[in-house]
Amino acid sequence: MHRILIxxxxxxIGGWTERFLQQKGYDVEWRTSGDGxxxxxxxxxxxxxDVMLPGLDGFTLGQRLKKEHPLLPIMMLSARTAIDDKLQGLQFADDYVTKPFHPDELAARIEVLLRRxxxxxxxxxxxxxxxxxxHQNRVVDQxxxxxxxxxGKQHHIFAYMLRHANQILxxxxxxxxxxxxxxxxxxxTLMVHIRYLREKIELDPSRPALIETIRGIGYRVKR
Incomplete structure (x- = not known):
């Protein structure tokens, strides 16, 4: 299931967008500020x-977000219709939607970004x-x-680590x-799943080289 953060x-706007996207089958989290x-x-x-937020504005937050998660699709929502605002947003965002917008158009644009x-x-x-x-959820020993x-959980854990390769999670x-x-x-729970995952994918599970343990913090997959 795709997870969308509003x-x-x-x-x-936040309330009806959250409900609408949940009805479309998405797992939705709605926040009212850019904290965290x-x-x-x-x-x-x-x-x-959204562009207009308390604290840091959406342009600043979006740039930080794209720097940390370059593959994550970002769609800006804004009542600003000036071409300069759109161009500023599209320097980092994948789409820019002006308010008011029709929910079906929003859903269609989301589907396009997710497919892309x-x-x-x-x-x-x-x-x-x-x-x-x-794309096939396959792991092959070459x-x-x-x-x-x-x-299923081992696939999800490994796939999540690969999407954030070289990052300490x-x-x-x-x-x-x-x-x-x-x-x-x-x-x-997580530690047990990673132990069993290592037993399947590591050449020597007692000295893991694929999934590194970063002591006191978490794990990392290097590519």
Whole structure:
């Protein structure tokens, strides 16, 4: 399921947009400010970002967001219709929608961005002894040509790490990104899943080279 983050301080617009997109089958989170936006966006498929927000404006937030998550689609929402505002937004955003907008148009634009993003994902990722086919949810040991069978959660964890390759991910980010629920301090669920995942994909699970443990912080996959 695609996860959409709405950042909109207008309660009426934010409320009906959230309900409408939920009815379309999306997992939706609505925030009224940009506080913690970069962290929250790590687990999302797309961000709808208002320009006029309390604190930092949407242009500043969007630029920071794109720097940290360059593959994450961003759609600006704004009552500003001037061409200069649109050009400023489109320097980093993937789309710019002016208010008021029809919900069906919004849904159509979201679908286009999500499809475009999926098409930008590589067909094949080579990682040490692995060949990974993201669109097929396949992981192949290139030494033998045999598929490595992962559970659904193992696929989700590994795919999430690959989408954020070279980034150090905290346990909280990983858990919330994969399970879609708040991480509870001390919960061993993620650690257990990663241990079993390593047993399947690492050459030597006791000395993991694919999924690194960053002591005291979390994990990282290097590409």
């Amino acid at each position: 950042v909109e301080d207008d309660n009426e 936006l970069v962290e929250a966006a790590a687990s999302k498929s797309l961000v709808l970002l 993003h999926e098409h930008n994902e590589p067909e094949l990722i080579s990682l040490q002894h692995l060949h990974i086919y993201p 030494r033998t040509g045999e598929d490595i069978i992962l559970t 905290t346990k909280e980010q990983l858990y919330e990104g994969v399970w879609g629920e708040p991480y509870i301090n001390g919960d061993k």
